[in-house]
Amino acid sequence: MALKTLETERNVRWLFWIIPALLVYLAFMAWPLLDSLRLSFYTGSGFILTNFIGFDNYARLFGGGPESQRFLGAFSNTFIFFAIHMLVQNILGLAFALILSRKFLPGRGFFRTVIFIPATLAIVVTGFLWKLLLNPQWGPLNLWLTQLGLSDWALPWLGDPNIALIAVGLVSSWQWVGIPTMIFLAAIQGISEDYFEAAAIDGATPWQTFWRIKLPLLRPIMGVVAILTFTANFNAFDVVFAMTGPNGPPSYSTDILGTYFYRTGIAGQHPIGIPDMGLGATIATVTFVVLLIGVNLVQYISREPGEKNRG
Amino acid sequence: MNRTSFKFRLMSAAALFLVATFAFGQNLTLGSWRTDDVAKWTNILAAFNQDYPNIHIKFDPTIPTDYNATLRLQLDNGNGPDLFYARSFALGKELFKAGYELDLSNEPFITKGYSKSALAAFSSNGKVFALPAAAVSHGIYYNKDIFAKYGISIPKTWPELIRAAEKLKKAGITPFGNGLAGNWDILEVVLMSILPAEVGGAEGRMAYENGTRKLNDAQIVAAFKELQQLKPFLPRGFEAVSDNDAVSLFQIGRAAMVFWGSWDIPSFTDKIQGFQWSVFATPPPQGKANVIEFMPDFGLAINPKSPHVEAAKTFLTWLSGPAGGKAIGDNLVGFFPMSKAKVSLSNDVAKTFLSFNEGTTQDFRFTWDKLSDNKLPAYTLLLAECRAVLTGKHSPQQAADAFAQGMAAAGFAP
Secondary structure, three states: OOHHHHHHHHHHHHHHHHEEEEEEOHHHHHHHHHHHHHHHOEEEEOOOOOEEOOOOHHHHHHHOOHHHHHHHHHHHHHHHHHHHHHHHHHHHHHHHHHHHHOOOOOOOHHHHHHHHHHOOHHHHHHHHHHHOOOOOOOHHHHHHHHHHOOOOOOHHHHHOOOOOOHHHHHHHHEEEEHHHHHHHHHHHHOHHHHHHOOOOOOOOOHHHHHHHHHHHHHHHHHHHHHHHHHHHHOOOOOOHHHHHHHOOOHHHHHHHHHHHHHHHHHHOOOOOOOOHHHHHHHHHHHHHHHHHHHHHHHHOOOOHHHHHHOO | OOOHHHHEEEEEEHHHHHHHHHHHHEEEEEOOOOOOHHHHHHHHHHHHEEEEEEEEEEEEEEEHHHHHHHHHHHOOOOOOOOOOOOHHHHHHHHHHOOOOOOOOOOOOHHHHOOHHHHOOOOOEOOEEEOOEEEEEEEEEEEHHHHHOOOOOOOOOOOHHHHHHHHHHOOOOOOOOOOOOOOOHHHEEEEEEEEHHHHOOHHHHHHHHHHOOOOOOOOOHHHHHHHHHHHHHHHHOOOOOOHHHHHHHHHHHOOEEEEEEHHHHHHHHHHOOOOEEEEEEEEOOOOOOOOOEEEEEEEEEEEEEOOOOHHHHHHHHHHHHHHHHHHHHHHHHOOEEOOOOOOOOOHHHHHHHHHOOOOOOOEEOOOOOHHHHHHHHHHHHHHHHHHHHOOOOOOOOHHHHHHHHHHHOOOOOOO
């Protein structure tokens, strides 16, 4: 009997250790999330929305009117922004990790630090820095291009609707490339030496070693990196806000979900500045659903082949 | 001095102070979005206290980007400031409709102190929700030294301005500093300082608002044409030149002129070194009377729930008079009192700006009133067309057509 109470006590005790964290989670994560889901069915001005309108906000976002035009524009821009990070930031990160994982690389620590430094800087700082570097009047980039006789290439980088989003995406990739580099590096260093030795004995070229050994074993890690990139970029706001502001100029070409949400739900469209919190909550909800689907999709794809059957 | 007695004295001093303020004065707070103006408001309130020593007002600003939301939250929760900065037009009306701004329509300081046009920006269906406290003006800042060197005199008409720009460009000087990347100044400061003279001021604007004129008529096209004429005279890469870049280009002497507003007089004064500068009014098209873009900047509203409504009214009465007007104009340099009271300002550039209003009429920004009712997109459409015209995507006629079509599509049917 005494033994049994001890056991139940042991079985229940863990609960007490979780409660504080659970309360914090409920108060600051779950409740705001659910409440913003609820808000997406309301409209009104001010902080207390009382006017229930069902799915009207969703109809506005997807109905083909001006709001839905902005929303779909922001959505596709966000996707492009994400794609730039997948292509540039993550592939560069993998390349850097492969180089840094070589056994005999002089100055490895130095390069590792250099690659990681931008990730430690505040986004407002890097955004402002790059805005200056790309400035058409006194930006070094265009000054150099002009000095090299390439003045036709000295474009207004952040002022051209065809280039601005790519420019901002590359700046963000530059800043965060250290993160995938570190993750991939740790993963590569975690691969057992035995594989490489066996491959070397079998006469595999470095290229074969990369394609047949490193890449397949990195697959779950790539999934993790893809998820991190996906969530970070579908929630992106700061770098765009710092470089081109909340209105997505030029011609909404840098307008992403984050800035559209900020404009709609928090700041209001300049110059009137009356936010539409209900519509803002709707954008947040849709973003949340997209993230939920996307994360599960990436997780499914990046599982090891045998794992899929286990669900 | 031993410690206890010091402590005792301190405490009794504090107690005395508390008693004194309760017995001999009232304490009010004044909410604002101007965090930079604390020192200036200290001076204004000191001037007020010379006349009314028993009303103590504390200037309590919130950072500009948070102001609307913070104020709304305070008012929703019933702990708003006694007096607060009110936005003109839609945003001000919104708070009035929610019952957060005292109706001032019948107050003598409103009816006697201000003209109808000054009150228009702070009225909702004929009811006044805020005292029109200050307005800003717009014009062209110019480098006097460069103008003198190339023998250019102040342009009186638009064609003269363009000729001056041609002369400067030939000499290798960027005529105007303005660009597109700020995403507001090209419309609010450039196009909207051209438009009033082109459309015939307030009357013309109202003709568009009530539908007697079409939004793509000859005057709107002409305003876009004037904007288009500026293109060769803007800085290289103007598509990516921001508002900060624009004023910097002028301030370091690389651009001879910049379209800008009076609110930045203090920062121009601080930053410009080594050359003489001043401002002139945006010149009207040949043969048309000039109309100045004179824009109400902020009003002062009273919180109806404040326990100090009478004291707040006393303050507003003082502000509407000559002493208050001078205090505003001389401390908030670049902002002009809107009352009928005659005020002589101390700052020379501010005086020049205010002199634009002599012998001309004035109007506020073109899209701020009815063209933005019910979230009509006049502002965003015109802004997009400024870019389209200057990047060569649209001709002036196409720009005006796109503006009219966009407004019609959004349900503008006067």
